[in-house]
Amino acid sequence: MKKLNCLSLVLSLALTFSLSACDEEKKKDDNVNNVTAEICDNTLDDDGDGDADCADTDCSAAANCILNNVNNANNVNNTQPCTAPPREFWNYDLTVMPPRNVQIPSTCYGEGDHVYVYVADDAWADGTVDASMVANLVTAWETATAGNPTAGIFEAVTSVMGLPPDVDSDPHVVVFISKLGSYNGTAFDGYFRRENQVPGTNSNLTEMVYIDCEHHAPDSDYLLGVLAHEFQHMISYGMDDAEEGWLDEVFSQAAMVLSGYWSDLAAGNSYLASRTGTSPLLVADSRDFSYGAGFLFASWVLDQYEGVFFGDLVADTDVGITSFNDALALYGEAGFDIYDLILDWAAASLLNDPSVGAESRYAYLTLGDAVTPPNPTVGTMGTPVAVSMPLSTYKYYEYDVLANQEIVISFDNPDDVRMLAIFRGAGNVQMLPVAIIDGAAHLTTPEWDGSWTFIVIRAVGTGTVGFTVDTPAPPA
Known part of the structure; x- marks a missing residue:
C-alpha cells in the first residue's frame, strides 16, 4: 500500500484530439447560415452542418464525447462511456485500524481495451471526480503518459514485467476511484487487495486497483505513478505470491519509472541527504520500506540492465536476495551479489557521471541531474569511526590525501562489511574495490592531491561498524 508523502506534484495530464483545421474551416464556410450552437447530447444536428452530437467536431470537448472517444476515436455514436454495469465493490475503510470491509456503490465512467474506470457514486455526485479526469486516466493507462509518450501504463509495465492474473476471464483491470480517507494524520494513495484474487465473502473476484481522489486529483502525475506502482503489485502477486516484500516494492517502483512517473524522486533525494546509513533497502517488513531508496535503486538498475x-526477476521462483543474485548471475555478473550491486549504486548516487566506468555504470541515465548527490561525512586520519548500521545500509566517508600517499584501513568487524574506494583529484576519478585481508586494507593514492571517498556497507549481521583510516606507522 502506498502512503501519502509530502510531495506537491499534482500535474494534470491534458487529453487533446488532433483535428483537421482546414476541414473544420471548410464546414464553417459552407454553412454560412449557422447561427445555432451544436447541442452535444440531443441526437439533433443543431448547427446544420450535417453532423449531430459527438460526430460534430464542435463537441470534441464535451464530457460525453470525451468519454466516448477515449480509446476509440471513431466510435462517435457510442452513447455509453463504459459498457460495464454499476457495481458495489468491497473496499477497505482505512479510517479505522484494523481496516474494516465496506461495500461502496460505484458506476463505470471510462473504458479502454484493458481498463474499466469506476468512480464511487459519492465522489462523482459531489464533483470530486469528473469526466475529464476519467478520460485522462484512461489515456494514461492505454495510450501515453506525460513521461512516456510511446506507451500507456498497461503496455509500459506488462511489456517488461509480464501480464496480470485473470480470475474473471475479463482482460479489463478495474481502477476504482474513491475517497480512501486517512488515519491519525496518515492519508492513503492507493492499494492492491489480494482478497480480490480468490473467492471469498469480501472478494470482488476481479483484477482491481484502488486509487484515492480525496488528497490528489486521480489523474495527477503523482497518483498515476501510484496506479502504476499498485498495478505491478498485482502482476507480482500473479507471478509469485510468496515474493519478499522489499523486492516486491522495488518491482513496483520500477513500474513507476517505466511509466514515466517520478512520484518518489523527492523522497529519493531526501534519502540520499540523510538516511543511507539508517534506512535499509532490504527490510524484513515491507511497511519499513524506504520508497525513496527503492525508487532510485529501481531507476538505476533499469538503466544498467x-x-x-x-522481467526475469519477477518470473524467478526464488525470492528476495536469492532471486536477485540468480538474475545477476544470469546477466554475467559472476562472483557479484546484491551487496556489491548496492555499492555500485551508492557510487552512482555520489558521482552521477556517465563518463566514469564502463557503459555509464556510475550514473542515473533516466533521472539525470534530478538526483541530488549525498554529502559524505568528512573523516580525520587516525580517528576511529564507529556507527550503528542495519543490514544493507551504507555510508560515505571522505578523507583529503596527498599525491602518492599510502593509506591503511583497519576494521573492527571485517567479516561484516564491504567497502568501495573512490579517488577524486585533478579532474580524475578512479574506482577501487577494497580488499580486506587480515582485518585491514592498503591503498596507494594516485599521483595527484585529492580525496578518497570510502563507501562502507554492512553485508552481514547487525550493530556497530568500526574502522580507522590512517597512514602507515613509520618503521621502528
Whole structure:
C-alpha cells in the first residue's frame, strides 16, 4: 500500500484530439447560415452542418464525447462511456485500524481495451471526480503518459514485467476511484487487495486497483505513478505470491519509472541527504520500506540492465536476495551479489557521471541531474569511526590525501562489511574495490592531491561498524 508523502506534484495530464483545421474551416464556410450552437447530447444536428452530437467536431470537448472517444476515436455514436454495469465493490475503510470491509456503490465512467474506470457514486455526485479526469486516466493507462509518450501504463509495465492474473476471464483491470480517507494524520494513495484474487465473502473476484481522489486529483502525475506502482503489485502477486516484500516494492517502483512517473524522486533525494546509513533497502517488513531508496535503486538498475532484467526477476521462483543474485548471475555478473550491486549504486548516487566506468555504470541515465548527490561525512586520519548500521545500509566517508600517499584501513568487524574506494583529484576519478585481508586494507593514492571517498556497507549481521583510516606507522 502506498502512503501519502509530502510531495506537491499534482500535474494534470491534458487529453487533446488532433483535428483537421482546414476541414473544420471548410464546414464553417459552407454553412454560412449557422447561427445555432451544436447541442452535444440531443441526437439533433443543431448547427446544420450535417453532423449531430459527438460526430460534430464542435463537441470534441464535451464530457460525453470525451468519454466516448477515449480509446476509440471513431466510435462517435457510442452513447455509453463504459459498457460495464454499476457495481458495489468491497473496499477497505482505512479510517479505522484494523481496516474494516465496506461495500461502496460505484458506476463505470471510462473504458479502454484493458481498463474499466469506476468512480464511487459519492465522489462523482459531489464533483470530486469528473469526466475529464476519467478520460485522462484512461489515456494514461492505454495510450501515453506525460513521461512516456510511446506507451500507456498497461503496455509500459506488462511489456517488461509480464501480464496480470485473470480470475474473471475479463482482460479489463478495474481502477476504482474513491475517497480512501486517512488515519491519525496518515492519508492513503492507493492499494492492491489480494482478497480480490480468490473467492471469498469480501472478494470482488476481479483484477482491481484502488486509487484515492480525496488528497490528489486521480489523474495527477503523482497518483498515476501510484496506479502504476499498485498495478505491478498485482502482476507480482500473479507471478509469485510468496515474493519478499522489499523486492516486491522495488518491482513496483520500477513500474513507476517505466511509466514515466517520478512520484518518489523527492523522497529519493531526501534519502540520499540523510538516511543511507539508517534506512535499509532490504527490510524484513515491507511497511519499513524506504520508497525513496527503492525508487532510485529501481531507476538505476533499469538503466544498467534494461527491462528484461526485471522481467526475469519477477518470473524467478526464488525470492528476495536469492532471486536477485540468480538474475545477476544470469546477466554475467559472476562472483557479484546484491551487496556489491548496492555499492555500485551508492557510487552512482555520489558521482552521477556517465563518463566514469564502463557503459555509464556510475550514473542515473533516466533521472539525470534530478538526483541530488549525498554529502559524505568528512573523516580525520587516525580517528576511529564507529556507527550503528542495519543490514544493507551504507555510508560515505571522505578523507583529503596527498599525491602518492599510502593509506591503511583497519576494521573492527571485517567479516561484516564491504567497502568501495573512490579517488577524486585533478579532474580524475578512479574506482577501487577494497580488499580486506587480515582485518585491514592498503591503498596507494594516485599521483595527484585529492580525496578518497570510502563507501562502507554492512553485508552481514547487525550493530556497530568500526574502522580507522590512517597512514602507515613509520618503521621502528
